[in-house]
Amino acid sequence: MTDAEELARRFEERRGRLRAIAYRMLGSAGEAEDAVQETWLRLGRTGGDGIGRLDGWLTTVVSRVCLDMLRARAARREETYGHDVPQRADEGAGAVPEEEVLLADSVGVALLVVLDRLSPPERVAFVLHDLFAVPFDRIAAVLDRSLPAAKKLASRARGKVRGAPAVPGAELGRQRAVVEAFLTAARGGDLSALLDVLAPDVVRRADPVVLPPGVPAELRGARDVARGTVALRERARFAAPALVDGGVGAVVAPAGRLLCVLRIAVHDGRVQSYEVVADPKRLRGLHLAVLDLPAGA
Structure with missing residues (x-):
C-alpha cells in the first residue's frame, strides 16, 4: 500500500465522525458532506508528513471549514x-x-x-465542546480566540441552547x-x-x-x-x-x-x-x- 493509499484509508476511518461534527455545525447534510470533502482535499495537499495526531488535525480543519461556511452564510444575511x-x-x-x-x-x-x-463562533464552540468533548485549547485555536474567550463563547451558547x-x-x-x-x-x-x-x-x-x-x-x-x-x-x-x-x-x-x-x-x-x-x-x-x-x- 502506498503512502497516499494509507492516508486515504485513515481518513475514511474518520469520515463518519467528521460528517457528524459538520452536520451539527451546519445543519445540512449536503453542506456537511462538502465540508468533509474540503477537509480531505486539504489533507491531500498537506500529506501525512508533519501531522502528529491525525484525529485532532482533521477535527480542527473541518471545524475551520464549517466556521468559514457559517460566516459566509451570515454575511449573505440569509x-x-x-x-x-x-x-x-x-x-x-x-x-x-x-x-x-x-x-x-x-x-x-x-x-x-x-x-x-x-452566532458562528458560538455554534462551533458549543458543538465541539458540549457534543464532542473537544478541549478548550483546541477550540480556541479553531476560533483564533484566547482560551478564556473560547470558554465564554461555549458557556453563552450553552445558556441559549438550554x-x-x-x-x-x-x-x-x-x-x-x-x-x-x-x-x-x-x-x-x-x-x-x-x-x-x-x-x-x-x-x-x-x-x-x-x-x-x-x-x-x-x-x-x-x-x-x-x-x-x-x-x-x-x-x-x-x-x-x-x-x-x-x-x-x-x-x-x-x-x-x-x-x-x-x-x-x-x-x-x-x-x-x-x-x-x-x-x-x-x-x-x-x-x-x-x-x-x-x-x-
Whole structure:
C-alpha cells in the first residue's frame, strides 16, 4: 500500500465522525458532506508528513471549514427563519428527502433549530465542546480566540441552547406530557385522542400564511380545533417539543429547518390554547431552547 493509499484509508476511518461534527455545525447534510470533502482535499495537499495526531488535525480543519461556511452564510444575511413557509399548508413537506428527515430526527429537531440561532463562533464552540468533548485549547485555536474567550463563547451558547424555564421543573414536566400527547394524537390524525387532550373551550390561532385558502385563522371549541389539527396532520410529523418563551411548546422543522412554532398553553392537564407562529419577524422574537439534549447528539 502506498503512502497516499494509507492516508486515504485513515481518513475514511474518520469520515463518519467528521460528517457528524459538520452536520451539527451546519445543519445540512449536503453542506456537511462538502465540508468533509474540503477537509480531505486539504489533507491531500498537506500529506501525512508533519501531522502528529491525525484525529485532532482533521477535527480542527473541518471545524475551520464549517466556521468559514457559517460566516459566509451570515454575511449573505440569509433569512433562516420562516423563509421556507409555503403558500399552502399542504406544500413543502413532501419535498423533504426522507433521509434528511431521519438524520434530523436522530440529532434532534429542536436542537438543530436552536443551534441555527447561535452566532458562528458560538455554534462551533458549543458543538465541539458540549457534543464532542473537544478541549478548550483546541477550540480556541479553531476560533483564533484566547482560551478564556473560547470558554465564554461555549458557556453563552450553552445558556441559549438550554434556555430558562419560566415554571418549576415539576410543572414543566406536566406541560411536556400534555404537549407530547397532543403531538402524538396530531401525528396520527387521532380525533378521539385530540378531544381527550384539548380543553372544551380551546382556541387555536394561526398566522394565515400556513393555512389553506378559506381556513379561518382562529378556531374555537375542542371539536373544531381537533378537526383543524387533523386537517394539518402532515405538519405534525415534523414537530418536536421545545422550550418556547419559557414554557413547553413545539417547533415544526422539516429536516431541522424551522417552518413554524407552536405556542401552547396548558391548564389542568389539557391544551387550553395554541398559536401557530410562522411570520419571520414574530419567529425571531421568540425565545427557543431545547428541553433536553438527545442521547448521542
